[in-house]
Amino acid sequence: LTAASVKAAYEAGRAGKQAYALGPPPPAETLDVLPDTNAPAPPTWVRWDFDGAAQRSNTCRGEITLHGWWRWQVCEDRTTPPDPGKWLYRKVPSGDGRGERFYAFDAARAPRKDLKPDKGLSWYEREFRLPADWAGRRIELEIDAISGRSAVYINRRQVARLPAANAGATIDITPYVRQGVTNGITVRTKGLVGNLSLRSLPKGARLGRHHIVTSVRQRRVNVDGRVLTDQPAGLRVTAEISADAGGKQSLLRFPTADIVDGSAALMAPLPEEAKLWSLEHPNLYWYRLTLADGAGKQIDQTLPRRFGFREFWIEKDRFILNGTPVQLYGHSHPHFITTAETGVPGFANYMIQRWKDAGLNATYNWNYGRSLQAVFDAADEIGFLFVPKMLPSPASGSGQTDEYLAGYRKLLHRSIDKYRDHPSIVAWMVNPGGSHVWDFCPAKMDDSFRPEDLGFTKSLVERLRQSREEVRRVDPDRLGFHHSSGNEGPVHSSMAYMTFDVDLRERANWPKAWSRTRHKPVLVCEWGLPMGSAWYARTAAARRRYPHHNAIPLYTQYAAMYFGSDAYSWEDDGVLDRLSKPGAWGAFHTCSSVLRLKERFATENIRAWRTYGISFFFHAEVPTFFTGETPKLDLGIDPRIRGAVPDYIPAHISAVWQSAEGFSTLGRTVQALLAPVLAYIGGPGGEFTNTDHSFFPGETVRKALIVINDTPRQVAITGEWTAQDAGAVLARGTLRGSVAAGARAIEAFPIEFLLPAGAKARREVVIRATWRADSGGAQTTQFAVEILPRKQPVPKKGRDVVLFDPHASAAAMLKQASVAYRDADDNLLDDGETLLVIGRRALAAKTDVAKLAAARLDQAVRRGMNVLVFEQAPAEWEGTVMGLRLRETSTRIAFSRAAGHPALVGIHDADLHHWRGDSDLVEAYPEPP
Structure with a gap:
C-alpha cells in the first residue's frame, strides 16, 4: 500500500x-445485470439437488453446502458476460493457485487438460432450489474464502462486489431468491477456493456472532452473543452446553441474560464434572444459544458449535495451558494454505496425528485464503496447538484513517470469528515480517535491547503494536504476538537461521543470555538443522533460494567439519548425478552426510533448547522425519461434502504429504529427543551444555542427569548410575527424586566420582544412567570420558628450538616439558635443524607480525624451516603469514591431518572436540558491536 x-x-x-x-x-463495471441466456442443462453426473449434500438444521435455522460440480468457463474480461455455448464443469471449492489438482470437464466428463483454470478470472454458475421449510426466512450466501476481486450474481442480478483483499463474505440474498422455483448463482472470480453455503435464519430478531471463553483460573465460563434487532426490549438470551451435538447430554444451562447494547453476556461457574481440553486429553463439548421473547417463546437458536474447556496464557517466561507450563515444539511450514486436499476426510487428521507421533505439538498457518475448518477440527480432536497467522496489518502502509482501520477490523472479525471457538487455536500470530537486526543476537536476548531504540526499527515497532492492538480488540481472550520480531510484544520471537558458521555449542547456548532474565517466553518461529539453503555454496542464487540444481552442494564438506575425512566416503557414486538434476531438493534429503549431520545438530540443539525452556518450530524439516507409503485418498467421493476434493494429486508436489507411515532415521532421533520425559547426562552446577570429557588420573568427574518433564503432571524419577572402566564398575550411585509438571531438573540428580590415580595408559570410562519415570520402562543414557595419563617429560637432544612468544604464553609450557629453547632474534635463517615455535596470540598484533616479517620468516619457511604455531586470536591486520590467513572461527572440533607427527604423538581426534571449559583465547560470549 x-x-x-x-x-x-x-x-x-x-x-x-x-x-x-x-x-x-475495483475498476468501473457495467455488468450489474447479466443477460438472460439458455444455459445447457447439466449432465446427469452433475447433481444440484440437496439430497446427500452436507447440511444441518434446527427449527429456526438451516445450512447447506453448495459444493459439487458447477458450470465453469474462462472470463475474457470484466465487462463481458459468460457465453452459454462455452460452459464446462468444475468442482467447487477448487483452485490451488498453480492451476493443478483440478480439471475442467466437458459434458461427457472428459477432462480438458489443456486448460489452466486458476491462472485468471473465471465464471462459475449453478442452480438451486430453496428447501420448503425455509419459507419466510432470511436467506444468506456464506462465502468462506474467495480469490481476488470478485462479483456475485443471484438470478442474474449483481448482489455483491468483493475487493481483492477479503476474508470471504456473508451476503443477504433474501430479496433476490424465490421459493418454489429454481434459482441461479453466478460468480466471477479467480477462484472459489473455500466453503460456500446457503443459510436460513429468522428475518426479524435473531442471534449474531457468538463465542465461548473458559477461565480455568477463575473456574468460570462466559458466552457472549450479538442480538440483531431494533427492539430488544423483552428479549432474553440463554445458552446450554452439552456433551453431544444433539443436546441430549446436557452439562450446563446458563442463567437467562438481558440484551445490553446489542449483546448478551452469560456467565456460569465451570462445572466440576467438565473435562478440560488438553494435548493429552482433547475433550470436546457443544454449545448453543437461544433467543426468546418475554413469554419464553423461542425466536431463534444457533446451530451447535463445538469447543473445549481450556485456557492458555503467559506467566513470565512460560506458556501455560490450564495451569501447566507447556512448550511449543512445532512445524512452521505445513502447506495447508496451498493444499486443496484439506477437506478430504482423513487428510488433515492423518497429517497432524503423524506430526504428534513424531513429538510435535504445534504449528502455525495462514488463516485466510482457504477454508481451514477441517484442519482445525482435526487439531481439536487430536490435541494439537495452532497459532494462525493473521491478515497483514493495515499498519504496513502509512497515514491510516478511521475508515481505513474500520475496513481492516471487518476483515479481522471475519478471519477470527469463524474459528474463534476452536480450542486448538491458542494465539494469533500478528503482522508477520517484523524482523530486525537484533532478532536472534544472543547477547541481546536478555531484555537489554528495545526495538524502538534504533531509528530504523522505531516505526516498525509502532506498526507492530498497532496491529497487535487491532487483533486484541477483536479477540481479547487470546494472545497476540509477532513472527520474528525480537523483543517486541509478549513473546520474544525469531527466525534463528544459524548456519554452519555457528558451532554446535554456540547454537546450544543461544538462549544463555535470555536465561539470566527470563523476561518473556522465547519462540523460534523458523529454524533448521541448519536450513536447506545453508548446505550450498554461497552464490547469489543459493543465498536467495532453497536448494536447487544450479547451486553447488557442500554436504560432505560440512559433514567433514564434524566427522572428519570419513564423511567423504559416505556417499555413493551416483549422488552427484542425482543432485545435478532438477528436483534436487528430494535428493538432498537422501544423502548420508546430510542425514548424519542433521541428527547430530538435532541431538545437541533440541535437548539444550528444551532444557533452557524455549519453544521452537522447525521449518521445512518435518517432511524428512518420515519415510514410506502415504495413504491413498479416495478422490471419487461425492464432492458435496464440506471442503475441497481434488481431481488428482500431482506426483511432483512433494509438499502435499508431509508425513508417512514410517519414521526416517532422523525422524526417530527427533522423536526420541521430543519425548515428554527426556533425560541425558550433562554438565554439573547448572552448566548442562558442558561436555568436558578429558580428565587426568585422580581428578573428580562431575556430571548430572538432566531431566525434562513436559507432561502436565509431576513425575517420580528412580534409577542408578555407574561409572565403568572396561566393564569394571569404578563408582555407582542412586537416582531418586521428582520433577514438577513442565519443569527441568538440572542439578537435582548429581553424578560425581573420583578417577583412579594410577592410570598409566589412556582409558575410557563410561558413565551410564538407567532411569524410570513413574512406573514406565527403564531407559538408559550414557556419556564417555577419557583418562589421559600424566607423562613425565624426558629431556632429549633434538632440534634447535627458537621461540617467538611476545605474550609469554608458551615459555612456561616448554619449560614444563623440559624443552630447551632460545628466544627468536632478528634473523630466522634456517640451517635445516631449527624449529620455530610461535606462542599463543603472537600473531594478533600488527607490530608483532612486522617483527617476524623483518626477521624474514617467509623466506625461512620456503627454505624448509619447521614451524609449530600455537592457538591464535583474531588478527587486527590483513594479509598472510607463511601463506596463511587468520580468520576467526567458532568451530570446536578439529582433526589431526598429519598422523604420526612428533607434535601430535599421543593426541587422538577425540581430544580435539568439546574442549574443557569456555574459551580463554577470545571472549566466550562477546557483546555485539
Missing part, C-alpha cells in the same frame, strides 16, 4: 463513496 492509495480511500470515504480498506478500488 502506498500513501497515495490510502489517501484516495480516505477521500472516497469522506465523499460518501465506497472506500476499499485494502488495495485500490
Whole structure:
C-alpha cells in the first residue's frame, strides 16, 4: 500500500463513496445485470439437488453446502458476460493457485487438460432450489474464502462486489431468491477456493456472532452473543452446553441474560464434572444459544458449535495451558494454505496425528485464503496447538484513517470469528515480517535491547503494536504476538537461521543470555538443522533460494567439519548425478552426510533448547522425519461434502504429504529427543551444555542427569548410575527424586566420582544412567570420558628450538616439558635443524607480525624451516603469514591431518572436540558491536 492509495480511500470515504480498506478500488463495471441466456442443462453426473449434500438444521435455522460440480468457463474480461455455448464443469471449492489438482470437464466428463483454470478470472454458475421449510426466512450466501476481486450474481442480478483483499463474505440474498422455483448463482472470480453455503435464519430478531471463553483460573465460563434487532426490549438470551451435538447430554444451562447494547453476556461457574481440553486429553463439548421473547417463546437458536474447556496464557517466561507450563515444539511450514486436499476426510487428521507421533505439538498457518475448518477440527480432536497467522496489518502502509482501520477490523472479525471457538487455536500470530537486526543476537536476548531504540526499527515497532492492538480488540481472550520480531510484544520471537558458521555449542547456548532474565517466553518461529539453503555454496542464487540444481552442494564438506575425512566416503557414486538434476531438493534429503549431520545438530540443539525452556518450530524439516507409503485418498467421493476434493494429486508436489507411515532415521532421533520425559547426562552446577570429557588420573568427574518433564503432571524419577572402566564398575550411585509438571531438573540428580590415580595408559570410562519415570520402562543414557595419563617429560637432544612468544604464553609450557629453547632474534635463517615455535596470540598484533616479517620468516619457511604455531586470536591486520590467513572461527572440533607427527604423538581426534571449559583465547560470549 502506498500513501497515495490510502489517501484516495480516505477521500472516497469522506465523499460518501465506497472506500476499499485494502488495495485500490475495483475498476468501473457495467455488468450489474447479466443477460438472460439458455444455459445447457447439466449432465446427469452433475447433481444440484440437496439430497446427500452436507447440511444441518434446527427449527429456526438451516445450512447447506453448495459444493459439487458447477458450470465453469474462462472470463475474457470484466465487462463481458459468460457465453452459454462455452460452459464446462468444475468442482467447487477448487483452485490451488498453480492451476493443478483440478480439471475442467466437458459434458461427457472428459477432462480438458489443456486448460489452466486458476491462472485468471473465471465464471462459475449453478442452480438451486430453496428447501420448503425455509419459507419466510432470511436467506444468506456464506462465502468462506474467495480469490481476488470478485462479483456475485443471484438470478442474474449483481448482489455483491468483493475487493481483492477479503476474508470471504456473508451476503443477504433474501430479496433476490424465490421459493418454489429454481434459482441461479453466478460468480466471477479467480477462484472459489473455500466453503460456500446457503443459510436460513429468522428475518426479524435473531442471534449474531457468538463465542465461548473458559477461565480455568477463575473456574468460570462466559458466552457472549450479538442480538440483531431494533427492539430488544423483552428479549432474553440463554445458552446450554452439552456433551453431544444433539443436546441430549446436557452439562450446563446458563442463567437467562438481558440484551445490553446489542449483546448478551452469560456467565456460569465451570462445572466440576467438565473435562478440560488438553494435548493429552482433547475433550470436546457443544454449545448453543437461544433467543426468546418475554413469554419464553423461542425466536431463534444457533446451530451447535463445538469447543473445549481450556485456557492458555503467559506467566513470565512460560506458556501455560490450564495451569501447566507447556512448550511449543512445532512445524512452521505445513502447506495447508496451498493444499486443496484439506477437506478430504482423513487428510488433515492423518497429517497432524503423524506430526504428534513424531513429538510435535504445534504449528502455525495462514488463516485466510482457504477454508481451514477441517484442519482445525482435526487439531481439536487430536490435541494439537495452532497459532494462525493473521491478515497483514493495515499498519504496513502509512497515514491510516478511521475508515481505513474500520475496513481492516471487518476483515479481522471475519478471519477470527469463524474459528474463534476452536480450542486448538491458542494465539494469533500478528503482522508477520517484523524482523530486525537484533532478532536472534544472543547477547541481546536478555531484555537489554528495545526495538524502538534504533531509528530504523522505531516505526516498525509502532506498526507492530498497532496491529497487535487491532487483533486484541477483536479477540481479547487470546494472545497476540509477532513472527520474528525480537523483543517486541509478549513473546520474544525469531527466525534463528544459524548456519554452519555457528558451532554446535554456540547454537546450544543461544538462549544463555535470555536465561539470566527470563523476561518473556522465547519462540523460534523458523529454524533448521541448519536450513536447506545453508548446505550450498554461497552464490547469489543459493543465498536467495532453497536448494536447487544450479547451486553447488557442500554436504560432505560440512559433514567433514564434524566427522572428519570419513564423511567423504559416505556417499555413493551416483549422488552427484542425482543432485545435478532438477528436483534436487528430494535428493538432498537422501544423502548420508546430510542425514548424519542433521541428527547430530538435532541431538545437541533440541535437548539444550528444551532444557533452557524455549519453544521452537522447525521449518521445512518435518517432511524428512518420515519415510514410506502415504495413504491413498479416495478422490471419487461425492464432492458435496464440506471442503475441497481434488481431481488428482500431482506426483511432483512433494509438499502435499508431509508425513508417512514410517519414521526416517532422523525422524526417530527427533522423536526420541521430543519425548515428554527426556533425560541425558550433562554438565554439573547448572552448566548442562558442558561436555568436558578429558580428565587426568585422580581428578573428580562431575556430571548430572538432566531431566525434562513436559507432561502436565509431576513425575517420580528412580534409577542408578555407574561409572565403568572396561566393564569394571569404578563408582555407582542412586537416582531418586521428582520433577514438577513442565519443569527441568538440572542439578537435582548429581553424578560425581573420583578417577583412579594410577592410570598409566589412556582409558575410557563410561558413565551410564538407567532411569524410570513413574512406573514406565527403564531407559538408559550414557556419556564417555577419557583418562589421559600424566607423562613425565624426558629431556632429549633434538632440534634447535627458537621461540617467538611476545605474550609469554608458551615459555612456561616448554619449560614444563623440559624443552630447551632460545628466544627468536632478528634473523630466522634456517640451517635445516631449527624449529620455530610461535606462542599463543603472537600473531594478533600488527607490530608483532612486522617483527617476524623483518626477521624474514617467509623466506625461512620456503627454505624448509619447521614451524609449530600455537592457538591464535583474531588478527587486527590483513594479509598472510607463511601463506596463511587468520580468520576467526567458532568451530570446536578439529582433526589431526598429519598422523604420526612428533607434535601430535599421543593426541587422538577425540581430544580435539568439546574442549574443557569456555574459551580463554577470545571472549566466550562477546557483546555485539
